[in-house]
Amino acid sequence: MSIHRSRARNALASARSELASDEDQRLKYAALELRMAIESVTYDRATAYKSEFPPHEYETWQPKKVMLVLLEIDSSADSDSSLSFGIEPSPGQTPEVMKHLGDEVVFNLQTIKKHYDALGSYLHSPILKQVNSGKQPDYIKMRRRCEEIASVLERVLSSPVFNSTFGVFSSFDCCECNVRIRRRIPRGIDSLSVDCFECLASYTLTRTSDGEIRMDPHQHEIVCANTDCDHSTVILHREVVNGRFWICKKCGGRNEIRLGIVYQASN
Ligand SMILES: [Zn+2]
Ligand SMILES: [Zn+2]
Structure with missing residues (x-):
């Protein structure tokens, strides 16, 4: 079992025991544990996509943002599924x-x-307006919400199958750094822009009519800015940033990319 999954189980067990105490004052601790359990199950789901979405990218993110990126990689990332297998009589x-x-x-x-943000709102002290109006937090509503989340988490954590992912994969070695790039092409999408996690290379993946995936690197051929030189160099699209430079292999001069604004006065 992954570390995230066991963390989620522990947090859920703590939340259950806070809820079982039946004390309204302890509901905020249940909310905190449930929030942590939601974070853990979402990070756990993300580990199924670690080659497309490396953990260091989302270490500090909240679950909603992590899930949005997972859905970008695979539109079925948050769908329930059922796994069966059988032997084909013939292919x-x-x-x-x-x-x-x-x-x-x-x-x-x-x-x-x-639920996630709502749980967060239980963790703050009541705002002054609430205190002044003498209004008590709605403990019944809070408890109902906590119970509802706990039961969804129970179903998630007791799934006999977890972190299964299917899709049309494209995998290839990056032309620049040779690191393996893997992407799932979501259903209904024929073309996808992909960045290498390791270097500045980027690509367009296109589904061709025969079901293959074509990969086109994003790059530009730029001619030396020296008017007496005609040497051209290939620059990656993500390298086209202000201040980046290269030394021309033919004339030895320095070419630097600069951002500029050209102003023209109104007459
Ligand atoms: Zn690369
Ligand atoms: Zn040159």
């Missing part, structure tokens, strides 16, 4: 008998949106 033919391995329940974006 491409539907198996006569399918063996059901289990269902996977994912803590999806809609549930994160519905």
Whole structure:
């Protein structure tokens, strides 16, 4: 079991024991534990996509943002699924008998949106306006919400199948740094822009009519700015930033990329 999954289980168990105490004053501790459990199950889901979305990129992110990126990589990243397998009588033919391995329940974006920030609001002291009006927090509502989240988390954490992902994969070695780049092409999308995580290379992946994936690097051929020189150099698209320079291999001069604004007065 992954570290995130066991953290989520521990947090859920603590939340359950806070809820079981039946003390309204302890609801905020249940809310805190549930929030941590939501974070852990979402990070756990993200580990299924670690080659596309490396953990160091989302270490400090909140679950909603992590899930949005996962959905960008794979539009079915937060969908529940059912996993079965069977032997095809011959290649491409539907198996006569399918063996059901289990269902996977994912803590999806809609549930994160519905509950995560609300849980956060239970963790702050009441705002002055509430204090002055003498209004008590709605403990019944708070408890109902906590119970609802805990039961969704229970279903997620008791799934016999977890972190399964399927999709049309494209994988290739980066032309610049040779690191393997893997991407899932979401259903219904024919072309996708992809950045290398390791270097500044970027690519467009296109689904061709014969079902293959074509990969085109984003680069520009730039001619030396010395008017007496005609040497051209290939620059990666993501390298085109203010201040970046290269030394011309032919004339030895320095070419620097500069951002500029040209002003023209109104007459
Ligand atoms: Zn690269
Ligand atoms: Zn030159």
